[in-house]
Amino acid sequence: MSFIGILILQFFALIIPGPDFLLVSRTGITDSKVAVCQVVAGICTGALIWMILSILGLHILFQTYPVVNQLVMLGGACYLMVLAYGIAVQSNQEVAEVKKIQGQFYFLKGLMCNLSNPKAIIYFASIFSALPLGSDITNILIIITLLLIESFVCFVGLGILFSHSTIKRTYYQYTKKIDIVSSFIFVFFALLLLIKFFVSLDL
Numbered sequence: 233m234s235f236i237g238i239l240i241l242q243f244f245a246l247i248i249p250g251p252d253f254l255l256v257s258r259t260g261i262t263d264s265k266v267a268v269c270q271v272v273a274g275i276c277t278g279a280l281i282w283m284i285l286s287i288l289g290l291h292i293l294f295q296t297y298p299v300v301n302q303l304v305m306l307g308g309a310c311y312l313m314v315l316a317y318g319i320a321v322q323s324n325q326e327v328a329e330v331k332k333i334q335g336q337f338y339f340l341k342g343l344m345c346n347l348s349n350p351k352a353i354i355y356f357a358s359i360f361s362a363l364p365l366g367s368d369i370t371n372i373l374i375i376i377t378l379l380l381i382e383s384f385v386c387f388v389g390l391g392i393l394f395s396h397s398t399i400k401r402t403y404y405q406y407t408k409k410i411d412i413v414s415s416f417i418f419v420f421f422a423l424l425l426l427i428k429f430f431v432s433l434d435l
C-alpha cells in the first residue's frame with residue numbers, strides 16, 4: 233500500500249467514533265484548547281508506544297500468549313469505566329469544582345485512553361507490513377512520523393471544532409444529560425472490550 237493509502241486508511245480509523253474520539257471531543261467542549269492539545273499529545277504518545285511495540289514484534293507475543301492481550305483488554309475496560317465514572321461524578325458538581333479536581337492530568341488521560349485498546353498493536357503491525365518497498369527502517373520512520381502528525385492534526389482539529397461557542401453553549405444548556413450520555417458511551421466501549429475479553433476466554 234502507498235503512503236497516501238495508509239494515511240487515508242488511518243484518517244477513517246481516526247474519525248470513527250471510539251474512546252479517543254470521544255475524549256477529545258469532550259475535552260474540546262468542556263475545557264480549553266490547551267487541554268485538547270495535552271489530551272491529544274497523550275493519545276499520540278500512546279499510539280507511538282503501540283507502534284514501537286508492534287515493530288519490536290510484540291503483536292506476535294500478543295497472538296502467541298493471548299493472556300497478555302486479555303490482561304490489557306481487562307485493564308483497558310477498567311480504565312474506560314473509570315473515565316465514565318469520572319464524568320458521572322462531574323455531572324453532579326459545579327463547573328468551578330470540576331476544574332479544580334481535573335488538575336493537570338490531561339496528558340495522562342489521553343495516554344491511558346489510547347493504551348486501553350490493545351487492538352492497536354495488530355492494526356499498526358498490519359500497517360507496517362503493508363508498507364511500500366518493504367519494511368525497511370527509513371520507510372518505517374517516515375510512516376511513523378506521518379501517522380503521528382496526521383493523528384495530532386486531526387484530533388486537535390476535532391477538539392477545536394467541538395470547542396466552538398455554539399457547541400459549548402448547547403453543552404452548558406444540557407450539561408447533565410450530555411454528561412450522562414457520554415459516560416454511558418464510555419461504559420459501552422468498556423463493555424465492548426469486556427465482551428471481546430470473554431469471547432477470547434473461549435469458555
Ligand SMILES: NC(=[NH2+])NCCC[C@H](N)C(=O)O
Binds near residue numbers: 245249250253
Ligand atoms: N491515534 C490513533 N491512531 N488513534 C486511533 C483512534 C481510534 C478511534 N477512532 C477512537 O477514537 O478511539
